Amino acid sequence: MDANNLNVIVGEGTCGIAAGSKEVIEAFQKYAPEINIKSVGCVGMCHQEVIAEINDNNGNRYIYGQVTKKTVPQIIKFHKGEGEPLDENLIYSPEKQDSHKWQYLGHQTRIALRNVGNLDPTSISDYEKRDGYKAIKKIVAEMTPDQVIEEIRISGIRGRGGAGFPTHVKWDFARKSEGDVKYLICNGDEGDPGAFMDRSLLEGDPHNVIEGMLIAAYAIGATKGYAYVRAEYPLAVKNFGKAIEDAHALGVLGENIQGSGFSFDIKIKEGAGAFVCGEETALIASIEGDRGMPRCKPPFPAVKGLFGKPTIINNVETLANLPWIINNGGKAYAAYGTEDSKGTKVFALAGAIKKGGLVEVPMGTKIRDVLEDIGGGSSSGKPFKAVQLGGPSGGCIPESLFDTTIEYASINATGAIMGSGGMIVMDGSTCMVDLAKYFLSFTQLESCGKCTFCRIGTLRMRELLTKICDGEAEMSDLDTLDELAEQITKSSLCGLGQTAPNPVVTTLRYFRGEYEAHIKDKSCPAAVCKSLITHTIVPADCTGCSLCEIQCPVGAITGEKKVKGSYAIIQAKCINCGMCFEVCNSKAIQVK
Amino acid sequence: MSQALEAKVEPETVLEWIKRIGSDSSSTVPLLQAVQSEYGYLPRAAMDLIVKNSDITGRQVYGVATFYSQFRLKPVGRHIIKICHGTACHVSGADRLNTSLRHLLNIDDEEQDTAENGSYTIEQVACIGCCSQAPVMVISDEVSGNLTGANAQRALKKHAKKSEEVVANL
Numbered sequence A: 001m002d003a004n005n006l007n008v009i010v011g012e013g014t015c016g017i018a019a020g021s022k023e024v025i026e027a028f029q030k031y032a033p034e035i036n037i038k039s040v041g042c043v044g045m046c047h048q049e050v051i052a053e054i055n056d057n058n059g060n061r062y063i064y065g066q067v068t069k070k071t072v073p074q075i076i077k078f079h080k081g082e083g084e085p086l087d088e089n090l091i092y093s094p095e096k097q098d099s100h101k102w103q104y105l106g107h108q109t110r111i112a113l114r115n116v117g118n119l120d121p122t123s124i125s126d127y128e129k130r131d132g133y134k135a136i137k138k139i140v141a142e143m144t145p146d147q148v149i150e151e152i153r154i155s156g157i158r159g160r161g162g163a164g165f166p167t168h169v170k171w172d173f174a175r176k177s178e179g180d181v182k183y184l185i186c187n188g189d190e191g192d193p194g195a196f197m198d199r200s201l202l203e204g205d206p207h208n209v210i211e212g213m214l215i216a217a218y219a220i221g222a223t224k225g226y227a228y229v230r231a232e233y234p235l236a237v238k239n240f241g242k243a244i245e246d247a248h249a250l251g252v253l254g255e256n257i258q259g260s261g262f263s264f265d266i267k268i269k270e271g272a273g274a275f276v277c278g279e280e281t282a283l284i285a286s287i288e289g290d291r292g293m294p295r296c297k298p299p300f301p302a303v304k305g306l307f308g309k310p311t312i313i314n315n316v317e318t319l320a321n322l323p324w325i326i327n328n329g330g331k332a333y334a335a336y337g338t339e340d341s342k343g344t345k346v347f348a349l350a351g352a353i354k355k356g357g358l359v360e361v362p363m364g365t366k367i368r369d370v371l372e373d374i375g376g377g378s379s380s381g382k383p384f385k386a387v388q389l390g391g392p393s394g395g396c397i398p399e400s401l402f403d404t405t406i407e408y409a410s411i412n413a414t415g416a417i418m419g420s421g422g423m424i425v426m427d428g429s430t431c432m433v434d435l436a437k438y439f440l441s442f443t444q445l446e447s448c449g450k451c452t453f454c455r456i457g458t459l460r461m462r463e464l465l466t467k468i469c470d471g472e473a474e475m476s477d478l479d480t481l482d483e484l485a486e487q488i489t490k491s492s493l494c495g496l497g498q499t500a501p502n503p504v505v506t507t508l509r510y511f512r513g514e515y516e517a518h519i520k521d522k523s524c525p526a527a528v529c530k531s532l533i534t535h536t537i538v539p540a541d542c543t544g545c546s547l548c549e550i551q552c553p554v555g556a557i558t559g560e561k562k563v564k565g566s567y568a569i570i571q572a573k574c575i576n577c578g579m580c581f582e583v584c585n586s587k588a589i590q591v592k
Numbered sequence B: 001m002s003q004a005l006e007a008k009v010e011p012e013t014v015l016e017w018i019k020r021i022g023s024d025s026s027s028t029v030p031l032l033q034a035v036q037s038e039y040g041y042l043p044r045a046a047m048d049l050i051v052k053n054s055d056i057t058g059r060q061v062y063g064v065a066t067f068y069s070q071f072r073l074k075p076v077g078r079h080i081i082k083i084c085h086g087t088a089c090h091v092s093g094a095d096r097l098n099t100s101l102r103h104l105l106n107i108d109d110e111e112q113d114t115a116e117n118g119s120y121t122i123e124q125v126a127c128i129g130c131c132s133q134a135p136v137m138v139i140s141d142e143v144s145g146n147l148t149g150a151n152a153q154r155a156l157k158k159h160a161k162k163s164e165e166v167v168a169n170l
């Protein structure tokens, strides 16, 4: 076969780059300089990165996973008609359409993510080929703003940024607010440290988000827009910026769009690393050039927001659904999901899961089905223990409740929240007390300091959790935790403080036994809390390789090289960092 | 060490940014971002220039500079290592990356984050959005994932060799 007719598509989202996509592309260029290479965003099969898709001149698709520069020559050879196919890396091919790897996508329903990984995010014509900018052209020509709002009402979509507020209600407020200028802000702050849906959308399908912003702006009557993007997402900023320029050139953004008299423009604002800036009023303060501190509502931003003007803030994922809803009708969207929650939701699946990545499923799917059918089960082989939803504002759902369906009401009933879509899976190697401490430390650091309970209450909770992890707490400390949790929730102005205790409350509810083990038995069942564990070397298993001695940062390991069983840990020096455990090839290090 | 890393601020450059980005109060964050991306931190002289030549007050500059975790008031090393401490990375051993790299760079003092020779600064960040490859770190602009303490050291050594830096415990 002639390699000139081959097209290679490589996933170059941040995760693809992290897995080495640059090296893979270089290898393709080196071994087959004649082929066309195109990079796309992250398709969401992050566990399979680097992903390369080959399209041959017969229109056949071959998708390979975990490609490295070493496997590239074999792939090229096969497609030039020589050698064997690289079967273990093949995810999809004309002959192999239902591999278990491919099921990862097969079990999903992709609306928000429909384009991600399927188009070159830097090419506006790629987006146009997939019905891009059809929705905005349609509404400016055929629909009134009220009709757009009505269509969104029918779709039943609720905000995907965490709070789940019905989108059409918010829009209606803003539409009716008086104001010569109105603003639309795309919230791309993605503060949950363990979620990356919005990153993938901004990086991998920026035009879709822009079109979503245009639809929202048209509905509320906004003429100016901001995209507030997290500081840690440089590629998102780059791709989104290029998309704005190209949209201008195409005449779908800017003055008098498509001759309709509707004008709208977008500016990018890069965040500067503050979780609280995801909150609407803090985000507004941040764009205005101040410290990102929330203020009292009302007045709601829809009435008095950015620079005192009516403002709507929508999450990236919410916006990414809008073009599809306009093109297919609100009814088609509402056909997915349940009575309480319509449509689909994207999750960022990570942690102790075999196939981590982006998952979009209809509302009403069971948590267990996401983890088993799509995620492929636990990565360690150990049973699941819990899943964390909603990040620092959310909670842990124990394995016993994995039959809970994904919809706002049933998730709230467990004490967790739907959140923006972070889904971190845990097995027995995660200590729930340590996790609660982790989240509390996060919110305590990120509290803007305006409300006393949020500022100091979270610090007290953090201190108590540290005490528990150090084995120095008493049972009565658990009651103090409960009490503080209630007070912080009740007396904080914004969602950060109101939800900060959630990780503690849910772990206390479902994993109280672990807290008690730390307090009463001075032991950490998951062997994580450093003050409660010891590392020892089992002489019978030690091969005398000396790796642990080399890696120990505090010189706590001594022994004689090449003498089996000679290595030992000086407990007085050991800081339980776990480096020896990690490097030992013969599993001779015991942690208890 | 810190003396050597202190940046020399060219007033023309700062004035140029003010002209390009804006001198109203909503330009505070982007202006400071421009300063930091040039010097790696916010030198006092640059902040003074902004206050003198724009509508932004000193209160606002200092308030913003100390509020957002992105901004640093102290000089940094020639390269920055960001270790992700997001949830996925936390439960997958981000702490060990920190221990092993600090060991390699000989940064013992917990209060310090820059190697003695000014080569590297270690920073903690919350999630860079590659959670399914946790634990993750970024050296300069290169992201690497699925790390252990030992291969994080390998990645740093490779970077050091390429950029002709000496790391203490090589």
Ligand SMILES: Cc1cc2nc3c(=O)[nH]c(=O)nc-3n(C[C@H](O)[C@H](O)[C@H](O)COP(=O)(O)O)c2cc1C
Pocket (backbone or CB within 6 Å): A158, A159, A160, A161, A162, A163, A164, A165, A167, A187, A188, A189, A190, A191, A192, A275, A276, A277, A278, A279, A280, A313, A314, A315, A316, A318, A319, A420, A494, A495, A496
């Ligand atoms: C502390 C805090 C952090 C938040 N972080 C985000 C965020 O990172 N991204 C987001 O879209 N919404 C975030 N929100 C929710 C927003 O305030 C807001 O509800 C949302 O952006 C509205 O968009 P939606 O209606 O489309 O969901 C946060 C809220 C709070 C209280």
Ligand code: FES
Pocket (backbone or CB within 6 Å): A193, A194, A195, B084, B085, B086, B087, B088, B089, B090, B126, B127, B128, B129, B130, B131, B132, B134, B135, B136
């Ligand atoms: S938690 Fe580390 S990349 Fe998201």
